[in-house]
Amino acid sequence: ETGVTQTPRHLVMGMTNKKSLKCEQHLGHNAMYWYKQSAKKPLELMFVYSLEERVENNSVPSRFSPECPNSSHLFLHLHTLQPEDSALYLCASSQEIQGGWVYGYTFGSGTRLTVV
Amino acid sequence: AQSVTQLGSHVSVSEGALVLLRCNYSSSVPPYLFWYVQYPNQGLQLLLKYTSAATLVKGINGFEAEFKKSETSFHLTKPSAHMSDAAEYFCAVSDGSGYALNFGKGTSLLVTP
Secondary structure: OOOEEEEOOEEEEOOOOEEEEEEEEOOOOOEEEEEEEOOOOOOEEEEEEEOOEEEEEOOOOOOEEEEEEEOOEEEEEEEOOOHHHOEEEEEEEEEEOOOOOEEEEEEOOOEEEEEO | OOEEEEEOOEEEEEOOOOEEEEEEEEOOOOOEEEEEEEOOOOOEEEEEEEOOOOOEEEOHHHOEEEEEOOOOEEEEEEOOOOHHHOEEEEEEEEOOOOOOOEEOOOEEEEEEO
């Protein structure tokens, strides 16, 4: 299997639930990203992992917890979410060239999250 | 710091007409520039990219873009729109100042019969 795979594609969860989103890339990339895309809002960068180390965390609430166990896998652990967290969550991977230059992303298809 | 501005959140064209989606960037150094397309409930797909080679870049689905340093622009064009081109289009930039691409707010393209 090639590309970036996200599971599940759709998720409905209650505000007291705990769930995890999974992202897997088979491209040999060394950086992975989580984005949030809400209706009528720009893409919001949440987390960046480079060489399995978190290098950016854009003031994301603690109810979102990322995990990158290796360069091919990225998780987003969710707990006690709010209805406003309902959105499309996108994972992406990239191959950096040198020191911060990003050569473009490959995106997964996203997980459509609904918090009820 | 890198940033991009997409002029026009919505663009409507007739089928067969020219498509022009505008993107201007701000960067202290020559950047890498990208155009992505997103169809409903899907991830973003790379259309084309500029990485300091030829200034006229050809991409998939008949799209192309021209890097103009003097105008700090990277506008996306297609000579003849198809109904299947209706989607959201995002311009993005990387200039070595961070670990992530910086995306514009997107332009929704509507194609009418």
